[in-house]
Amino acid sequence: QVTLRESGPALVKPTQTLTLTCTFSGFSLSTSGMCVSWIRQPPGKALEWLARIDWDDDKYYSTSLKTRLTISKDTSKNQVVLTMTNMDPVDTATYYCARISSHYSVNWYVDYWGQGTLVTVSA
Amino acid sequence: EIVLTQSPATLSLSPGERATLSCRASQSVSSYLAWYQQKPGQAPRLLIYDASNRATGIPARFSGSGSGTDFTLTVSSLEPEDFAVYYCQQRSNRPPYTYTFGQGTKLEIK
Numbered sequence: 761q762v763t764l765r766e767s768g769p770a771l772v773k774p775t776q777t778l779t780l781t782c783t784f785s786g787f788s789l790s791t792s793g794m795c796v797s798w799i800r801q802p803p804g805k806a807l808e809w810l811a812r813i814d815w816d817d818d819k820y821y822s823t824s825l826k827t828r829l830t831i832s833k834d835t836s837k838n839q840v841v842l843t844m845t846n847m848d849p850v851d852t853a854t855y856y857c858a859r860i861s862s863h864y865s866v867n868w869y870v871d872y873w874g875q876g877t878l879v880t881v882s883a
Numbered sequence: 884e885i886v887l888t889q890s891p892a893t894l895s896l897s898p899g900e901r902a903t904l905s906c907r908a909s910q911s912v913s914s915y916l917a918w919y920q921q922k923p924g925q926a927p928r929l930l931i932y933d934a935s936n937r938a939t940g941i942p943a944r945f946s947g948s949g950s951g952t953d954f955t956l957t958v959s960s961l962e963p964e965d966f967a968v969y970y971c972q973q974r975s976n977r978p979p980y981t982y983t984f985g986q987g988t989k990l991e992i993k
């Protein structure tokens with residue numbers, strides 16, 4: 761059974777750095793074809809893809825946010841960490857971690873999502 | 884960067900009716916397009932991948948079509964549980980691997 765769970769602060773101040781942790785189970789990020797992504801959703805708005813880290817440690821970022829994002833993994837702990845610098849109130853959103861798989865039944869799309877964690881940016 | 888435009892923004896229909904949702908890409912994405920369903924307070928769920936393939940466990944009333952820049956999600960006969968927000972998403976097929984979502988279509992009960 762695949763599960764993902766996001767953790768991190770619910771409130772950050774403007775200009776601070778946000779650090780979110782995704783702890784997952786039911787798969788290994790050392791298995792070929794496995795990836796974890798971060799996706800966010802401001803209240804009442806659309807989804808926005810942020811970053812992806814692959815089993816071989818390749819990393820990909822949103823073009824518009826790449827200067828602020830860093831994604832990393834700790835395979836032994838089954839965790840993926842996302843940091844976002846210089847937080848602003850417009851970054852207020854629910855942040856989801858999600859699994860992406862190369863399996864033919866999914867073909868590099870998201871097949872499992874965490875429940876999401878709401879991060880509010882306010883002084 | 885590829886932009887996905889979904890229409891309509893809101894679609895009001897009754898149970899039993901047919902729903903047709905559109906997603907247009909600003910440039911060709913070949914068939915690398917997925918559809919997700921999101922209900923209030925829940926994470927999205929994958930419905931369709933690679934434009935026309937139903938994900939595991941998705942009812943046959945959901946179907947996807949299209950290629951290049953124009954895509955359609957069709958729900959043949961709406962069930963009460965189908966009223967939700969639907970997002971299309973494209974993925975790049977070569978590095979750097981990136982994804983883009985559309986702005987969503989809300990399917991509401993008329």
